[in-house]
Amino acid sequence: MLAPHIPAVPASGIRRIFEIAAELDDVILLALGEPDVPVAPHIAAAATAAWERDDTDYNPNGGILPLRQAIVRKLARENDLAVEVEQVWATIGATQALHLAMQLTLAAGDEVLVPDPGYTTFTMSARMLDAVPVPYSLAPERGFEPSLEELERLVTDRTRMIIVNSPSNPLGAVFPRKTLAGLLDLARRHDLWVLSDEVYERFTWGAPHVSIASLDEDDRVLSAFSTSKTYAMTGIRVGWLVTPPGLSAVMRTMQETSISCVPTPGQHAALAAIEGDQAHVAEAAAHYRGNYEAAAALLDERGLRHLEPSGAFYLWVDVSHASGGDVAGWAERLLLHERVAVAPGSAFGRTGEGWIRLCLAASREDLLEGIRRLPAPGEGSAA
Template sequence: MPQLAPHMTTVPASGIRRVFELAAQLDGVDMLVVGEPDVPVARHIADAARRAWADDRTDYTPNGGIPALREALVAKLARENDVHVDLEQVWVTVGGTQALHQTMGLLLAAGDEVLVPDPGYTTFTMNAHMLDAVPVPYTLAPDLDFRPDLDELENLVGDRTRALIVNSPSNPLGVVYPEETLRRLLDFARRHDLWVISDEVYEYFTYGLKHVSLASLDTDDRVFSVFSMSKTYAMTGVRVGYLVTPKGLAETMRTVQEAAISCVAEPDQHAALAAVTGDHQPVADAREHYRSNLDLATALLAERGIRYLEPSGAFYLWIDVSHASQGDVAGWAERFLLSERVAVAPGSAFGRSGEGWIRVCLASSPEVITRGLGKLPAPGDPR
């Protein structure tokens, strides 16, 4: 029978989804494995979607999105991100996921290399393999506060390197890069004439450190910025994100949007418009909820002597379980799920540097967090 393209065999499966799918088959599981906000979508957003359906706003839209939404995003970017663009640089996508894949498809030919964070969001590596490109991991290590090592990046860049992916606030680490770090990364990209893909999906969730958009520091149009409504507005299943491109790509973007999706569903775009232009108090409330959960979780771990990374953003906690996982945290996470009915994401799902760590989602109830983290084995615990 016919065969799939050979490079498809190199696409790694998601270690997060493996645990999630297993957990979905069990009863009574405390779900701390996927990044799913536990707060409801705001009423004004849901009402806008309902009105769109009731008014039969179910037609094709321009490839880039309805003009009102794109205009609102242009205004938001200027106001909140200090990123000043025109309408033809903002493209509404099927979540941040499509924006990431679309960008990598624009920039990478077969055999090209892209520098990806390790630990880093799983889709970075998966997308590269799907495009027959080569993901080259750069280490985010504890001894550098999980920030990029510029010396390592200099050693990794080669003749086929085309792009650098930067993720701040980080999934899975919750690290937020200060402006100085971002400027150094941009300088590195300029020296080697690289594109930069900036994943800023968790922009609204920072704690004590301001989020800085890479494109606000960009002086020579090399940054593609990826944003999403999913986490900010608890709209993960609605699937609306947006991509901000350098200047001069409007015709190309119209073509690739038409080929990939034609357009995002019109009712979903009206929901996104209401989210961007409406009351942001629910976003502020969600941030405080996640911050409260973070304080609860870190106090519990500190009391039990379990090492963790203090995050400055997103809604995850990066926890060291190397004392229990014995060099196979993926296998340990599955056994832990089966024995304790607690689902966590194995750190190795985010890259080799994640071995021995787990990612826990804090977008949950205090009761689930307390119960779930209370079952983690502490150093010296016979479990």
């Protein structure tokens, strides 16, 4: 018999679309956050060199020392964070970093405030730990920023954590320093942990990225980062969790019992990515922004409402005129009939109903053709 809380873990609505798409031919895939740019040669070379010298043994639970030291320097340089090596833990992508942070802080029945719309794993990981995700809204009328008044109403004596994701997946919203300071003040008054997902930190458009931990004065922020999106290393699976000081002993135990350690060749690739030439990151950012501008122009021409993102590489598009109150079912029909795979907004929370997420990290030709196949207002549903 399975643990009683397992049936409450929701399936990923994004992965469902992807799995259907994998069985079809000629699909325009805009559902996954998969960069279309290749990994930089110096990153691939570092991983290859590790394999060739047989650097494939166990390594420390927290990761190889050169990588952890490089992350410490990176955090000081780019995030205004001064941390020690023992606060940095290499993980299997940011997904494991997020789960690890929740394992560290949440008990069965504890409540965690999650953004809605928000990344699906926030809710899935909480449920996997028998914790209770409580959604807080990111509404269009507020520029998709959180309402501190709403959050105050949602906090109970069981609330233990609030998850903050800026730049946001799926919205592309970037929270300004004032908003982050307000969230941190709320967490301080209610003695909450803050889990900050900063996977899209390098992709912002006109709005600077601020790490909420840089504002933290009482060690309540845990921060998750990744090489996946920044360096097009989604399948390499290297991220890191930054913890408050004083947790190294328990973190070693948690890593040992979950993954032991991150594979060594991937860590050398991550080291090369962080320490090496960053020109390819800037080129990718320009490519994604150019894709947005072309996509936005076509959406406007076709009368399709959409959010202008301030970061990440997604486009949040309103298809409520066609989806009939069931955007998940509509997205499946769109895939089967039009061969366009999009992420249904409801996969990211209840307030995502009627919206879809398009990935801008695709070829411009595919992106624009996918948009042409969406039904415009007045055309009826293409699905």
